[in-house]
Amino acid sequence: LLIDFDTLEVAKRYKLMSQCIVPRPIAWIVTESSNGLNAAPFSYFAPLSSSPAAVVVSIGHKSDSTPKDTLKNLLQNGKCTICAVTAETLPKMHQTATELDYEIDETKLFGIETKRLLPDFPPIIADTPYALFCTFMQKIDLGGKTVPLILKIENLYISPQNVLDENSLELNIQTVARVGKRYALYDKIVEPPKN
Numbered sequence: 001l002l003i004d005f006d007t008l009e010v011a012k013r014y015k016l017m018s019q020c021i022v023p024r025p026i027a028w029i030v031t032e033s034s035n036g037l038n039a040a041p042f043s044y045f046a047p048l049s050s051s052p053a054a055v056v057v058s059i060g061h062k063s064d065s066t067p068k069d070t071l072k073n074l075l076q077n078g079k080c081t082i083c084a085v086t087a088e089t090l091p092k093m094h095q096t097a098t099e100l101d102y103e104i105d106e107t108k109l110f111g112i113e114t115k116r117l118l119p120d121f122p123p124i125i126a127d128t129p130y131a132l133f134c135t136f137m138q139k140i141d142l143g144g145k146t147v148p149l150i151l152k153i154e155n156l157y158i159s160p161q162n163v164l165d166e167n168s169l170e171l172n173i174q175t176v177a178r179v180g181k182r183y184a185l186y187d188k189i190v191e192p193p194k195n
């Protein structure tokens, strides 16, 4: 198969890209507004740089063409807390992808426990193995409806149970990834070949 993307519908491009470029990590993003908290998953998400420490997340629009709540909040107050998803929290994460009115707090609606660790950032989802406390750096205009945001990592939280050795910074993090429309858990880590 050789497919010309210029003439392909957006939904079909997404279907193909999301099955080829795998696995994609899931950023379970908590933002805040005067209405309370907002939580939603995003898998057009990737690390960009370690200096500055930055990630990129691409966020689209709702079916009524208004920006998704996470995009609106990030552009309004420049702060978010990116949490990770485990096998245990996968069902709750999936629920938070439901399109809801701006005023609705998904953590309250779906009974997701949160914990505020830093006063200047939204709280973490209590069961997350790690969290990135991020500030907005830059918005990239691709000329389309999806808006990539570059976010700077200001602080990293790691749950004590995921720290193997604090001195050598060895961690054991097993998160859920997205593969096409499905999810993946990896259970096999291999050493690099010895040259």
Ligand SMILES: Cc1cc2nc3c(=O)[nH]c(=O)nc-3n(C[C@H](O)[C@H](O)[C@H](O)COP(=O)(O)O)c2cc1C
Pocket: 026, 038, 039, 040, 041, 042, 043, 044, 045, 058, 059, 060, 061, 067, 068, 069, 070, 071, 093, 094, 096, 097, 098, 099, 100, 178
């Ligand atoms: C695993 C998963 C990954 C997703 N990734 C993205 C993404 O990268 N970009 C996006 O705009 N929507 C993505 N979505 C859809 C959003 O989560 C969904 O539109 C959500 O309602 C947005 O919430 P908000 O309006 O509260 O920000 C994803 C959904 C799921 C389940």
